[in-house]
Amino acid sequence: MAGFITFLFLARTGIRENKVLWLLIAAFALFPIFTHFANLPFWNDVAMRIMLLGIAAMGLNLVLGYGGMVSFGHAAFVGIGAYCVGISQFYGLTNGWLHILFSLGVCGSLGLMIGYLALRTSGIYFIMITLAFAQMLFFFFVSLEQFGGDDGMSIDRAEFAVIDLYEPLRLYFLIWAALAFISLGLMFIIRSRFGVTLRAIKSNESRIEAMGLEPLNFKIISYVISAVICGISGALFASWQEYVSPDIMHWTRSGELMIIIILGGLGTLAGPLLGAIVFLLLEEFLPLMLGEIAPTYAENWMILFGPLLIMVVLFGRGGLMGLTTQYLAREKSHKTEEG
Amino acid sequence: MAPTVLELCGIHKSFGALIATQDLSLKVSHGEIHALIGPNGAGKTTLIQQIYGALKPDSGQVLLNGKDVTGLSVPARVKAGIGRSFQISNVLMDFTVLENSIIAEQARLGQCFQFLRPAFSDKRLCNGGEAILDRVGLLDRANQPVRNLAHGERRMLELALALAASPSLLLLDEPLAGAGPDESQHMTAIIDALRGKVAILLIEHDMDAVFRLADRITVMVEGRIIATGTPKEISSNKEVKAAYLGDEN
Amino acid sequence: MTLTLFLEQLFNGLQAGVTLFLVAAGLTLILGIMDFVFLAHGAQVMIGAYAAAAITAATGNFYIGVALAIPVTFASGYFLEYLIIRHLYQRDHMDQVLATFGLILFFNEAIRIGFGPAALFSNLPPSLSGFVEILPDTPYPTFRLVVIAIGLICALAIHIFVSRTRIGAVVRAGANNPEMTAALGINIKILFRLIFATGACLAGVAGMMLGPLTAVQPGMGEPLLILSLVVIIIGGIGSVRGAFIAAIIVGLVDTLGRIFLPSLLRLFFEQATADGAGPALASMLVYILMAVVLIFRPTGLFPAKV
Numbered sequence: 001m002a003g004f005i006t007f008l009f010l011a012r013t014g015i016r017e018n019k020v021l022w023l024l025i026a027a028f029a030l031f032p033i034f035t036h037f038a039n040l041p042f043w044n045d046v047a048m049r050i051m052l053l054g055i056a057a058m059g060l061n062l063v064l065g066y067g068g069m070v071s072f073g074h075a076a077f078v079g080i081g082a083y084c085v086g087i088s089q090f091y092g093l094t095n096g097w098l099h100i101l102f103s104l105g106v107c108g109s110l111g112l113m114i115g116y117l118a119l120r121t122s123g124i125y126f127i128m129i130t131l132a133f134a135q136m137l138f139f140f141f142v143s144l145e146q147f148g149g150d151d152g153m154s155i156d157r158a159e160f161a162v163i164d165l166y167e168p169l170r171l172y173f174l175i176w177a178a179l180a181f182i183s184l185g186l187m188f189i190i191r192s193r194f195g196v197t198l199r200a201i202k203s204n205e206s207r208i209e210a211m212g213l214e215p216l217n218f219k220i221i222s223y224v225i226s227a228v229i230c231g232i233s234g235a236l237f238a239s240w241q242e243y244v245s246p247d248i249m250h251w252t253r254s255g256e257l258m259i260i261i262i263l264g265g266l267g268t269l270a271g272p273l274l275g276a277i278v279f280l281l282l283e284e285f286l287p288l289m290l291g292e293i294a295p296t297y298a299e300n301w302m303i304l305f306g307p308l309l310i311m312v313v314l315f316g317r318g319g320l321m322g323l324t325t326q327y328l329a330r331e332k333s334h335k336t337e338e339g
Numbered sequence: 340m341a342p343t344v345l346e347l348c349g350i351h352k353s354f355g356a357l358i359a360t361q362d363l364s365l366k367v368s369h370g371e372i373h374a375l376i377g378p379n380g381a382g383k384t385t386l387i388q389q390i391y392g393a394l395k396p397d398s399g400q401v402l403l404n405g406k407d408v409t410g411l412s413v414p415a416r417v418k419a420g421i422g423r424s425f426q427i428s429n430v431l432m433d434f435t436v437l438e439n440s441i442i443a444e445q446a447r448l449g450q451c452f453q454f455l456r457p458a459f460s461d462k463r464l465c466n467g468g469e470a471i472l473d474r475v476g477l478l479d480r481a482n483q484p485v486r487n488l489a490h491g492e493r494r495m496l497e498l499a500l501a502l503a504a505s506p507s508l509l510l511l512d513e514p515l516a517g518a519g520p521d522e523s524q525h526m527t528a529i530i531d532a533l534r535g536k537v538a539i540l541l542i543e544h545d546m547d548a549v550f551r552l553a554d555r556i557t558v559m560v561e562g563r564i565i566a567t568g569t570p571k572e573i574s575s576n577k578e579v580k581a582a583y584l585g586d587e588n
Numbered sequence: 589m590t591l592t593l594f595l596e597q598l599f600n601g602l603q604a605g606v607t608l609f610l611v612a613a614g615l616t617l618i619l620g621i622m623d624f625v626f627l628a629h630g631a632q633v634m635i636g637a638y639a640a641a642a643i644t645a646a647t648g649n650f651y652i653g654v655a656l657a658i659p660v661t662f663a664s665g666y667f668l669e670y671l672i673i674r675h676l677y678q679r680d681h682m683d684q685v686l687a688t689f690g691l692i693l694f695f696n697e698a699i700r701i702g703f704g705p706a707a708l709f710s711n712l713p714p715s716l717s718g719f720v721e722i723l724p725d726t727p728y729p730t731f732r733l734v735v736i737a738i739g740l741i742c743a744l745a746i747h748i749f750v751s752r753t754r755i756g757a758v759v760r761a762g763a764n765n766p767e768m769t770a771a772l773g774i775n776i777k778i779l780f781r782l783i784f785a786t787g788a789c790l791a792g793v794a795g796m797m798l799g800p801l802t803a804v805q806p807g808m809g810e811p812l813l814i815l816s817l818v819v820i821i822i823g824g825i826g827s828v829r830g831a832f833i834a835a836i837i838v839g840l841v842d843t844l845g846r847i848f849l850p851s852l853l854r855l856f857f858e859q860a861t862a863d864g865a866g867p868a869l870a871s872m873l874v875y876i877l878m879a880v881v882l883i884f885r886p887t888g889l890f891p892a893k894v
Contacts, residue, residue: 010457070682117879120886124619125825127681128817129882135814136875143868188455196458197451200442203433210429211446212417212504218451251814255689262686300701306694313687314675 014187020324021187021270024277025180032169046284048172050276051179052237057260057272058186059229064258065267066190067222068202069119070127072254073134077107077227079249081234083141086153086244090146096158096165096239103235104228110137111227115220134254141246152245155238165239175236179273182229187269189225198222199267259309265321274320282308341369343405344420344508344538350389350399359385360396361562367508370535374549375542377559378582383542384426386559387510390540391423392416404507422506422537426513428493430485436496437481440468443503475499475529491522498529502537509539515548527552550574558582592726597847598840599722603732605839606739610794611809612816612823612831613746614787620826620892621759622780624673625681627688629791629816630809631695636661636792637799637808638699641710650713654796658789665788669781677780696806707803716800735797742790743832750828759783760826815842818874822881824888834889838874845873 015022028051035043056078063069084103093099118129147153157165165171189195201208201215208215238244247253256279264275286305291298318325345367352360359382367373375383388394390401392413401409408416417423431439438459444467445451445458458464472478475495485493494514501509514530515523527548533539534554543549549556549570556573558566566576573579611633618626639660644653672691676684711717712731719727749755762769762776769776795809802808819838823830850866857865881889 007455010455013460014457064682070685072685117882121882124623124625124681125821127625127685128619128821129878131814132818132821132875132878136872136879139871139875140868143871145867188457191457191459192455193445193450193453193458195454196438196442197445200431200434203431204429206425207429207431207500208442208446209413210417210423210425210501211443212414213446213451214412214414221452251810252689255685258682258686259689262682266682297701300697302693302697303701306690306692306697309690309693310672310687313679313683313690 010188010191011184014191018187018269020321021183021273024270024273025176025183028176028179032172044169044172046280048175048240050273050280051175052233052240053257053260053280054273054276055175055179055182055236056230056233057257057264057276058182058269059226059233060257061261061267061272062186062189062198062226062229063219063222064261065271066195066202067198067219069219069223071118071130071223071226072127072251072258073114073130073132074226074230074257075251075253076134076137076249077111077230078234078237078253078257079141079244079246080107080110080137081231082155082238082241082244082248083147083234084231085158085235085238086155087147089155089158090153094156094159096160099158099238100232100235103231107227107231107234108224111224112220115223115227119216119219119223131251131254134249134251138246138249138251141249148245150246152243152247154243155241157239157242158235171239175240178232178236182232183269183273186229190269194218194221261319263312263319265319265324268319268321271319271321278320341371343368344403345390345540346400346402346405347386347390348400348402350386350396350401352385352389352394352396358562360389362399363559363562363564365557365564365567367538367540369507369538371554372530372534372539372541372552374553374556375540375559376544376546376549376556380561381559382562383559384512385562387423387512387540387542390508391421391510417504417506420507421510422501422504422508423510424494424497424501424512424514426516428490428497430493430497430500432485435482435484436472436477436488437465437468439485439496439500440471440481440503441465443471443500444468447504471499471503472496474502476525489522491518491526494518494522494526495529498526502533505537507538509533509537511539511541511543513542513544515543515545523548592723593847595723595726596728597844599728599732599736601840601843602836603735603739603839604843605836606736606743607794607798608812608816608819608839609743609832609835610739610790610797611812612819612835613743613828614783614790615813615816616820616823616826616828616831617755617759617783618787619820620824622677622783624677625684625688626673627685627813628668628691628695629787630807630811630813631692632661632665632788632791633795633798633809633812634695634699634804634806635664635788636795637804638703638708638795639792640796641708641799641804642703644710645708650710650716653710657792657796661792661795662785662789664792665785666781668788669784673784674777674780692810699806703806705806707805708799710799710804712800731800735801738793738797742793746790746828747832755783815874818878820888821878822888824891826892827888827890830888830890830892838877841877842874845870849873 060074081103085099114133260275260279263278265271286301287298347365350363389396441464558579560582615629639657640653643656716731718730722728819834823834849870853862853866
């Protein structure tokens, strides 16, 4: 009982310190009401994709933003999570909880293996090795003919005992619950003694060694946690898309996850979710914008997105969360001046 | 006679044709401040690195409190009782002073693998962290980001972090380098106060400080020890004068 | 029959290897010595292939197409460095990854707008489209032999250049201490730009040679980029010699593995198992090779001397 009260207390202070994140999560909970009255059911679908990408990017952010490990292969874990669902169904296993458990186990052990091999290196080597391992898994699924190979396999929405995912909004709130749960978990981890040590390793690895701690252990554990989170995102992705193909783990997908993080703000809790919102909105609206100017080229919105990304990297330090924090800080100093 | 904390037996290390440490043996006992001096390139830092575990000697043994630690990694040696400050101050730049000491405190307590209990807002860790800072007189700077600290204060913080786990051996690599006169005096006083509590191996170029602080001095030239003794013995040693002190005058 | 097939595949592997080397040669210097994560190197392959195909189509002469495409790729590398890359040297790896990823998106889309999303096919001139008998009764496409020859000549030229000029040492010195190198009378900024341009040019040549063998299409350079990253990891980052040997190994393992691994597996397993696992295993072979190298030699087979 006392433990539960401590938990609630800690959660409350954590939520207070991460207002942007929890405001966004609350907004996602209320969003279906808006789409219902505005008669925009299509946007529920977009919101689900944002949440799924947000979860995966949050997982990547743990190693990338907090641990300073530039992993360029995290889409592989999303893909493995999705394929775990597809393959279990292929062999007649329909229980959604078991699917997620299966995804967790497979992504966790793959994360451990890849992490153990890749984390022995650092810098450019680490980037290239994570990329290469992801490619290996990509080609593995491309050549697995019994699971559709290049064309992928179709998937039924998983069965979650009492929740029928074919009922309206059930899947939406399942994804929302996963998002809320993972956000809460990550919030605790990042404020925890483990999370603080991980951030300290990013700041100065040799000082952590001088404190008698082996940095590799912390890195591997965070790598496994992040792989597992991406796996959950993938498992839910399978139900959302009702289909999975190797495309989900293509290396450009890993790049997209990194883009989402840099847009939202590296090493912040809300950053990945905010970045996912911006990324998907750009994906929706850049073609429309381009269509207004040059109708024949509406499909080629990447021609704008590429340079935009370069601009963000060159000039936009800290992403949207950076801007928000600066804005809030300025508001605060205004208020103190007035007061 | 105080017990021997560090014993080096025939440590040898070469990089290609360059012999950095040549069949070197040395003892440091509990409570003494043992200074290691020598001209640039004598192999002092290479030796410290081998004691610390960042470099492995080609042959020979490193004994810490009588236990062979030659095969151990850096973190394992730290756990066995080695604390260290580096030539270029090595602290967690992205954190505040108190956060630095809190991380050292949780490392000391072996609580770094806890995934739920928060770190920086924890009362007990804060108290522990403050105690670590108090030892070197940094308590009034606790909430400053390390980036805002003066050079000497960073060195002081680094010393505090190295002392946090109550090591039996403290390796100090030029703790006075780059410090102003006041900072230098403060640091010297703190090191002096550690006499009798911990074995200290000190590399320092400031000869005044060395002769004021050291109980014993070892002089290294080209990877070899040419003399070991009290400051008095060293200052009158002819070989040392010729090889080292002579250069300065 | 089997010997013929084997010989043919051996040559195909060699051809794939030298092509890979052309991509990896510049990239290994950029990654290893300039410490810059450059993902858009694959786009240079594509630019080379498109430039050659477009000029060939316009002039009707393959040789003019290739001859004019070479300066185009050189210029593209030169201006890319001038406009974007040089602002990124001081940034962290994450920024470099994202910015050069943005470049890939831009180049692929620009090509799609300029030339359409469909693949271009370029025809070889009659002088190159024939066959040569490498052994009695073993014909082999002339063009592939030419590719191997050009690749080997380039490799030799790079080797002589690198060993004579000690360019690796100079660039490394420049990356570590620009002022020092500048004091030696070497303009490090221009040197970096020239490395980019030359690297782009070599990658472009790889693209031109691949054009007639495969399809010229948007994004064609990316698979090659990733394979050349594997080559660089195996060979040792920053080492041109390592890149050459690893490129040949990867080319051979990949080509021969795809052809012979399924039948090899059939010797040990049931037909069904072998047919299922064969292609999957074959496509992963080079990555498995990479993992094995990493376990035993984390810095690659021929790590560049620091």
